[in-house]
Ligand SMILES: Nc1ncnc2c1ncn2[C@@H]1O[C@H](COP(=O)(O)OP(=O)(O)O)[C@@H](O)[C@H]1O
């Protein structure tokens with residue numbers, strides 16, 4: 293049935309157009325490039341921005357990994373893998389080291405990504421200024437003029453009200469001292485992996501029709517006041533109950549049967565690999 | 570002696586017209602409206618100087634163009650014609666109405682402060698009082714949260730608001746308190762000029778007196794120049810060193826406040842002064 297479709301589902305013209313937007317995004321790190329989001333046999337809001345990026349970039353030599361909330365086995369991840377495999381025939385893997393393209397929602401893998409690898413992030417809300425300004429025309433102008441005071445104000449208000457910055461996911465960062473970007477929707481634990489990385493990060497928002505990028509070795513700084521350092525989630529004193537890791541992002545799991553609270557790696561393939569060693 | 574100083578602000582020929590205007594406008598004005606083409610001349614060739622440390626009062630009935638002047642100065646609306654020079658911008662040689670968007674923001678944040686009749690226009694009602702002040706400090710480039718908090722405390726004290734209420738939102742404050750928060754916000758970056766547009770209008774008489782008294786103290790404490798607009802000559806009398814009388818978009822009389830009160834020249838001014846007694 294898939295024979296009716298072009299390789300990687302999208303027609304070559306569409307893929308070329310998306311790749312042109314990707315090139316622009318790479319040339320202007322952190323800048324949101326509009327693109328003509330295509331219809332896919334998947335509902336918007338289910339990662340269509342990320343899938344379009346993956347489909348436009350993928351070729352027969354590639355190996356694909358897909359993760360959702362850190363897991364390769366979630367329904368969404370499995371469906372995306374099935375779909376891409378069906379229309380390209382590329383091999384899939386759960387090992388970060390083996391993949392050339394990794395499509396993800398919520399997490400950056402624990403295994404450091406290397407040069408030549410691409411991490412495609414599915415983004416629901418690309419605009420970091422949306423919380424302070426509802427109108428697209430206005431936020432565009434704010435970016436153009438580097439008018440970022442309102443987002444800093446948001447951080448300050450959080451400090452005044454709660455004594456600390458309470459944003460935990462979608463924590464805004466400044467890219468190459470120019471554009472404030474939403475690394476949506478990774479936890480701020482992963483923000484530091486964006487800075488001076490070896491791999492290429494691509495962000496795709498299907499519903500909002502935006503693509504943005506962080507090319508290798510880009511300066512990415514999580515917003516913080518001079519006197520209040522940026523702090524990522526701390527799992528001090530906790531470890532993964534399965535593999536014993538103490539330096540990974542841990543999910544808290546509550547067992548309602550026993551009333552027990554325990555922790556395990558959110559990156560399931562990493563956890564498995566540690567255990568098999 | 571005052572006139573030998575360089576003015577903090579010089580406005581020349583400010584004109585704000587709604588509608589295209591026509592050749593007959595000048596001779597067909599009924600109040601501020603052209604009977605031939607219907608254009609409204611909200612401000613009509615207004616020129617004035619504000620000198621360092623003085624309070625210049627502007628009095629006139631509703632619709633006489635007072636807010637039009639103030640909003641033009643604070644870039645809320647774009648004048649049809651005219652120039653305005655600030656001592657602290659472009660060496661006093663470039664009209665503020667030719668400033669770039671970034672320069673305009675700089676002027677609004679550091680050279681001028683504005684207090685509107687309606688606090689909704691000047692405050693973020695849902696953000697804390699401290700954040701309202703911090704917003705200005707952030708916009709001026711500071712990224713030190715501790716310094717912002719110190720400054721917010723100092724300014725709230727200056728406007729007689731308990732610092733224990735600094736993390737509360739102005740929407741929970743009384744009208745008089747909201748005006749005092751607006752004043753403290755306007756003062757955040759030590760501007761050279763404070764624009765006050767009907768700041769006591771609509772407040773209870775006793776609250777009005779308190780706010781006016783506060784303005785007097787602030788003038789004494791900071792030596793700031795103030796452009797004070799009111800339809801109420803009683804307010805102007807209390808604070809203004811010099812006074813300008815506006816009618817139908819034009820300046821009809823100006824001079825030392827005492828002089829105008831004692832010896833009004835224009836029939837309209839005479840009527841204003843008479844109603845005060
Ligand atoms: N958008 C507009 N279109 C036409 N006339 C306007 C507009 N805005 C204000 N005006 C007119 O400009 C004049 C001056 O208004 P304003 O400066 O607000 O007066 P004041 O503050 O002295 O009460 C009024 O006659 C008002 O009706």
Ligand SMILES: [Mg+2]
Pocket residue numbers: 635636637767
């Ligand atoms: Mg007015």
Ligand SMILES: [Zn+2]
Pocket residue numbers: 532533534535536537556557562563564566
């Ligand atoms: Zn683990």
Ligand SMILES: [Zn+2]
Pocket residue numbers: 590591592593594595597603604605606607608
């Ligand atoms: Zn006319």
